[in-house]
Amino acid sequence: MANVKSSARRDGGDWIINGQKMWISNGIQADWMCMLANTSEENGPHRNKSLFIVPLNAPGVTRHKLEKMALNSSDTAQIFFDDVRVPGHHLIGEEGRGFIYQMEQFQEERLYVVARSLGILKDALDTTIEYTRDRSAFGRAIIDNQFVAFRIAEMQTEVEALRAMLHAATEKYVAGEDVTTLASMAKYKMGRLCEWVPGECLRFWGGQGIMQENRISRHYRDMKVGAIGGGSNEVMLQIIAKKLKLSS
Ligand SMILES: Cc1cc2nc3c(=O)[nH]c(=O)nc-3n(C[C@H](O)[C@H](O)[C@H](O)COP(=O)(O)OP(=O)(O)OC[C@H]3O[C@@H](n4cnc5c(N)ncnc54)[C@H](O)[C@@H]3O)c2cc1C
Structure with a gap:
């Protein structure tokens, strides 16, 4: 988890998210996801990440369904984020925690x-x-x-x-x-x-x-x-x- 590569940067009052997530349970049918992203390049891997609520119908989100040998009652997705804009209040808790x-x-x-x-x-x-x-x-x-x-x-x-x-x-x-x-x-x-x-x-x-x-x-x-x-x-x-x- 410390090696997460996805990032979020401030743009005015919003956050711009880039990256990708693999193995996301119910990612195809979900309306939103809780996502961990790097919000700073400093402070070390334990203090440079923040959690966000990301609506999955936002422009820049692409979802790909993964084909599994099991657990077929639950879909699993690979999700791509290209300059996905979310409002500032979608940050969960404190930045960096x-x-x-x-x-x-x-x-x-x-x-x-x-x-x-x-x-x-x-x-x-x-x-x-x-x-x-x-x-x-x-x-x-x-x-x-x-x-x-x-x-x-x-x-x-x-x-x-x-x-x-x-x-x-x-x-x-x-x-x-x-x-x-x-x-x-x-x-x-x-x-x-x-x-x-x-x-x-x-x-x-x-x-x-x-x-x-x-x-x-x-x-x-x-x-x-x-x-x-x-x-x-x-x-x-x-x-x-x-x-x-x-x-x-
Ligand atoms: C169906 C499904 C649903 C999932 N849903 C979600 C989800 O909703 N959200 C989410 O974030 N993740 C989800 N995951 C991801 C899941 O948590 C990871 O697949 C799991 O943590 C293993 O990581 P990995 O697949 O990257 O395996 P790898 O890190 O590539 O590891 C492969 C194998 O190598 C061995 N290994 C790895 N590290 C070590 C070590 N340090 N010492 C010894 N052996 C080691 C282990 O046997 C491990 O199983 C899901 C996965 C699946 C299959």
Whole structure:
């Protein structure tokens, strides 16, 4: 984030924005976006950025829809800004504090993506339990194989541990504490579970798991982004290691 290249410069009472943004969720259908841009070439990367509200129908805005392998109920856009003029009052908060505001917002975003993913992980497990109870092979239900039942029990345990972590972090956040470490840990754990749980569940569906019509194949594709969006697993580990003073 410190390397953001988009810029905004003052022009009378307005701001003129130039640059581009990649991976913008719902960017095609959105009426406006919240955008971080450099407002100074001095002060270093943490104090030279500001947040703006940018109407996406403004002259100079061009949107391009990205084609994804997953999450097709939400569009994702690349957006270009060529001399986009926004009024002065579209600046959010104080000029130069955009980086700090954004870092604060990340705590909430991480908690939100964990909460959202818990629902999908639960659905992957619930539908898999239902299917493996119903489907019989070699004279018994799939779930009556101890390996399958144990693996599902293990995944349920991991998901409940993640839920407990989310609740602990949310309680502290609501109490006004800085939860960067705990929220990053929860986001990391969620990323790992999103890579593991849907794939394990899909396997227990056999050939049916590969079918487009079965929800588990959609979860498998959609949850891949859990380890990437909102900060990748590796970036979460970087933050945790720094916060725990394991690295600088
Ligand atoms: C569907 C979707 C929607 C999104 N929506 C939005 C949005 O609305 N707004 C927004 O701002 N962004 C959005 N993003 C962007 C998202 O936050 C980034 O994709 C994510 O942070 C990873 O950044 P990157 O894609 O530039 O990957 P890169 O930075 O190119 O990293 C690629 C991979 O390299 C590895 N890596 C990177 N850095 C390190 C490191 N320091 N140490 C070790 N390994 C490393 C990681 O495995 C990482 O996943 C969205 C992304 C997707 C896919």
